[in-house]
Amino acid sequence: MKRPTKVLIAKAGLDGHERGALVVAMGLRDAGMEVVYTGIRNTPEQIVAAAVQEDVDVIGLSSLSGGHMAQFSRVMKLLKKEKIKGVLVFAGGIIPDEDVKKLKKLGIKEVFGPGSSIASIAEFVKKSVRSK
Amino acid sequence: MTEPREEPGTFPFTRGVHATMYRGKLWTMRQYAGFGTAQETNKRYKYLLSQGQTGLSMAFDLPTQIGYDSDDAMALGEVGRVGVAISSLADMEQVFDGIPLDKVSTSMTINATASILLALYLAVAEKQGVPWSKVSGTVQNDILKEYIARGTYIFPPRPSLRLIADVVEFCVKEVPGWNTISVGGYHMREAGCTAAQEIAFTLADGIAYVQTCVERGLAVDDFASRIAFFFNCHSNFLEEIAKFRAARRLWAHIMRDRFGAKNERSMMLRFHTQTAGSTLTAQQPDNNVVRTTIEALAAVLGGTQSLHTNAKDEAIALPTEESALLALRTQQIIAYESGVTAEPDPLGGSHYVERLTDELDAKAREYLNKIDNLGGMLKAVESGYVYKEIYGAAYEHQKAVERKEKIIVGVNEFVSGKKLALKMQKTDPKMEPRRRRDLAALRKKRNRVTVDKCLATLGKAAKSSENLMPILVDSVRNYVTVGEICNVLRGTFGEYRATHSI
Numbered sequence: 001m002k003r004p005t006k007v008l009i010a011k012a013g014l015d016g017h018e019r020g021a022l023v024v025a026m027g028l029r030d031a032g033m034e035v036v037y038t039g040i041r042n043t044p045e046q047i048v049a050a051a052v053q054e055d056v057d058v059i060g061l062s063s064l065s066g067g068h069m070a071q072f073s074r075v076m077k078l079l080k081k082e083k084i085k086g087v088l089v090f091a092g093g094i095i096p097d098e099d100v101k102k103l104k105k106l107g108i109k110e111v112f113g114p115g116s117s118i119a120s121i122a123e124f125v126k127k128s129v130r131s132k
Numbered sequence: 133m134t135e136p137r138e139e140p141g142t143f144p145f146t147r148g149v150h151a152t153m154y155r156g157k158l159w160t161m162r163q164y165a166g167f168g169t170a171q172e173t174n175k176r177y178k179y180l181l182s183q184g185q186t187g188l189s190m191a192f193d194l195p196t197q198i199g200y201d202s203d204d205a206m207a208l209g210e211v212g213r214v215g216v217a218i219s220s221l222a223d224m225e226q227v228f229d230g231i232p233l234d235k236v237s238t239s240m241t242i243n244a245t246a247s248i249l250l251a252l253y254l255a256v257a258e259k260q261g262v263p264w265s266k267v268s269g270t271v272q273n274d275i276l277k278e279y280i281a282r283g284t285y286i287f288p289p290r291p292s293l294r295l296i297a298d299v300v301e302f303c304v305k306e307v308p309g310w311n312t313i314s315v316g317g318y319h320m321r322e323a324g325c326t327a328a329q330e331i332a333f334t335l336a337d338g339i340a341y342v343q344t345c346v347e348r349g350l351a352v353d354d355f356a357s358r359i360a361f362f363f364n365c366h367s368n369f370l371e372e373i374a375k376f377r378a379a380r381r382l383w384a385h386i387m388r389d390r391f392g393a394k395n396e397r398s399m400m401l402r403f404h405t406q407t408a409g410s411t412l413t414a415q416q417p418d419n420n421v422v423r424t425t426i427e428a429l430a431a432v433l434g435g436t437q438s439l440h441t442n443a444k445d446e447a448i449a450l451p452t453e454e455s456a457l458l459a460l461r462t463q464q465i466i467a468y469e470s471g472v473t474a475e476p477d478p479l480g481g482s483h484y485v486e487r488l489t490d491e492l493d494a495k496a497r498e499y500l501n502k503i504d505n506l507g508g509m510l511k512a513v514e515s516g517y518v519y520k521e522i523y524g525a526a527y528e529h530q531k532a533v534e535r536k537e538k539i540i541v542g543v544n545e546f547v548s549g550k551k552l553a554l555k556m557q558k559t560d561p562k563m564e565p566r567r568r569r570d571l572a573a574l575r576k577k578r579n580r581v582t583v584d585k586c587l588a589t590l591g592k593a594a595k596s597s598e599n600l601m602p603i604l605v606d607s608v609r610n611y612v613t614v615g616e617i618c619n620v621l622r623g624t625f626g627e628y629r630a631t632h633s634i
Contacts (some may be wrong), residue, residue: 014194014210016283019323019410019526025634026527039630040283065194067209094448096554112412113554114448115543117534 003034003127007058010038010047016055020092024060027118028125033058042076044074048082061091061108067096068103076106088128092116095111140476144384146377146489148435149400153476154467161463162404162437163456164189164241168212168559170226177231190227190240191215192249197284199245199618202567211564215241219567220613222574224252226258233257238269244286246273247295248614251604254307258609268309270360273299274316275507276337279628281323282316286618289510293624295600296341299356302601313341313359313449314404320518321364322410324526327375327403328492330364332499335382336509339500343508352391356398363444365431366408367423373479376403376434381489382496406440407432409447416542417552420444423460423539432466439463446470449555518634523634538618571613578611586612587620594624 009025011018018040029035036054038047051059061072072091079087091103092112100111110124138144139152150156175198177188192215195207197448201219202211211217217225233256242249242616250271257267275292278285285292289516294358296313303310317334325333338359345355363379365372383401387393401440407427412420421444428441441459443451451459481484513519539545607617 014198014206015214016278016281018283019523020632022523023527023530024322026523027530029634035634037632037634039632047156065210070209085420094554119534 004032004059005125006036006054006056007037007060007085007125008038008047008051008054008056009060009062010042010050010075011040011062012042012044012047012075013063013065013067014041016040017064018062020064021060021062024092024118024121025064026058028122031118031122031126033122033125035059044071044078046083047075048078051079052082052084056087057129058088058090061069061089063091063093063095066094069099072108073106076108087115088125090121090124090128092121138480140480143388143396143399144381145234145400146381147477147480148382149402149437150476153435154432154473155476158467158473159432159436160187161460161467162187162189162239162438163460164191164406164440166393167191167216168193168563170216170218170223172232173216173227174551176228177227177236181231181236181612182325186236188236189240190238190242192242193217194284195250196614197245199248199286199622201571201613201615202564204615208564209561211567213366217567218249218252219571219615220574220611221252221255221608222570224232224256228256228260232548233260234262234266240269240271242529243272243275243278243282244284244292245614245618246271247299247601248604248608248617250299250303250307250310251601251608252614254605255609258574264307265309267307268279268311270311270314272316272362273313274337274341274362274511274564276340277316277319279513279630280333280522281319285628287621287625289513291594291621292628293340293344293510294597297344297350298599300341300345300358301348302598303358304350304355308599310359312355314362315341315359316362318362318364318406320522321408323365323522324523324529326525327366327368327371328495329499329521329525331375331382331492332503333494333509333522334361334363335379335386335496336500336503336512337456338383339386339390340509346391352387352393353398355393356387356391356393357395360437361401361403363405363431363436364408365405365427365436367411367427369426369430370420370479370485371488371492372427372430373434374485374492376405376431376436377477377480377485377489378492378496379403380435382493382500388530398539402437403591405434405436407431407442409442411444411539412444412447413543414448414525414552414554415547416549417444419542420466421458421462424459425466428462429470429472432472433477435477440528445552445555446550484554506559519630519632524574540565574611574613582610583612583616586610587616591620591624594621 026035086110090110140147163190194210200206203215300312315338319328378403384399387399407424443455443459503512
């Protein structure tokens with residue numbers, strides 16, 4: 001049997017807003033995926049190390065502090081540096097539209113804003129992993 | 133149950149802590165705001181004071197809240213973002229330059245580093261020649277909810293509780309006009325808990341603090357009246373009004389029966405309210421004005437002592453000047469036009485509101501009993517029980533929204549119109565390098581021997597049970613920084629790292 005899709009939900013930055021990250025984590029778990037949650041306050045280095053250690057297929061990055069450009073681009077850079085390929089990265093939180101475009105250019109597949117449903121996120125992950 | 137003839141202003145205060153309520157004095161309209169640098173904050177405060185405001189509200193950036201100086205690697209990208217950056221007395225002096233501390237009262241939203249920021253405030257007072265007996269203000273100083281919902285903890289819960297008791301004990305003797313703890317349910321509600329859970333978890337935090345201070349040897353009536361509360365006001369109008377009534381009644385009984393308080397002021401639950409940021413939506417943002425109005429009205433009918441109304445774009449962007457003004461006008465219309473201030477607890481006696489009050493009282497009691505059975509709130513937090521309860525409720529809410537059992541106008545029903553463009557506060561990119569340069573200069577200018585001596589004294593005292601406040605005041609006087617102090621305390625107390633599995 002194929003192992004279930006393994007997802008790391010990661011919170012970058014110093015802020016403590018984790019409701020969104022946790023609700024998405026629980027939603028993906030109930031959609032049949034294996035989910036690891038980092039907790040709050042992680043550096044990009046810690047996030048990439050956790051992704052490697054847990055050997056995940058997907059990384060979901062969450063940010064609500066406004067530091068997403070610096071933190072997410074560093075995560076993408078480190079993934080490249082560590083030669084980690086084939087990991088799907090998506091993001092969520094309070095991310096301005098102008099930054100969404102920039103993040104997608106860096107290789108972040110999708111950005112989910114406030115009001116997104118768990119169903120739509122789970123659907124996106126399933127489809128993207130299948131088509132990989 | 134509400135006593136058949138319970139009057140406002142009498143035990144157990146279900147109907148309010150004052151007999152005349154808003155006929156005597158309106159609630160305080162206190163809008164929370166943050167500014168990046170000490171200079172900007174000083175300028176803003178001077179403007180507000182010139183407009184007749186006497187209460188200042190101080191928001192800190194995240195590095196200050198979790199004990200890192202602006203030049204620490206951990207602070208990268210976060211300096212001055214959600215409030216003012218304070219690393220040393222030099223910053224605090226600049227914030228209050230030309231503002232006599234005996235003429236204002238300052239409310240500081242600060243928790244893990246509350247003792248240090250209070251020490252800094254007192255050192256500024258000293259330099260201004262203002263005796264500590266003449267300063268007044270508030271520190272949030274409510275660490276337990278940080279582990280559960282807000283996230284700005286540093287040390288493990290036990291040494292953190294010791295720091296809280298150090299502040300309370302010190303203020304009883306030295307700074308009698310200081311409000312030492314503001315026990316908050318706001319953030320737990322934002323994180324997703326229910327109204328009954330908000331009451332129970334907030335009061336359980338309050339019980340833990342009072343218990344810690346009593347165990348320290350303080351007499352309950354000497355400090356209890358300096359503890360206040362901070363609640364959310366959510367969208368369910370009648371339930372929220374009942375929530376405030378039930379919370380007041382429960383706290384009065386807890387203080388009298390559990391802690392043996394004799395002074396009625398120790399039994400009065402006084403509180404600040406903020407409308408619920410989590411009920412605001414990016415979709416059809418004008419609807420948020422209506423939501424905030426209903427929530428603010430519930431807070432007033434529930435008898436709040438002060439109120440912050442959210443701007444319609446507040447939860448997802450930097451409020452514009454226009455939206456911030458509209459939020460304040462909302463309170464003024466309720467206060468001066470609606471007529472609801474004519475009578476204290478105007479809904480008291482309504483069958484439905486009284487029933488809801490009794491139901492919430494009973495549900496909150498059940499949680500409180502459960503927490504007692506777990507060995508108290510400290511144990512309940514350490515075991516992850518509270519965290520699981522809250523995020524479980526958040527998940528249930530989300531599922532109910534997706535199944536359309538709960539309707540959010542503009543989100544899962546009546547969808548049309550345009551979405552609010554998400555904006556971010558832009559911070560000055562030159563600020564962080566400038567702060568690093570200023571701090572480097574400060575570190576060079578200080579007397580290194582004195583600084584090292586202060587830190588050594590602090591390290592030794594932290595290992596004992598001595599009250600740390602006098603040592604903190606002495607340290608900051610000598611320009612020892614917030615980060616240096618916290619690094620010493622991290623060495624002794626250790627750091628808390630949440631390990632919750634989902």
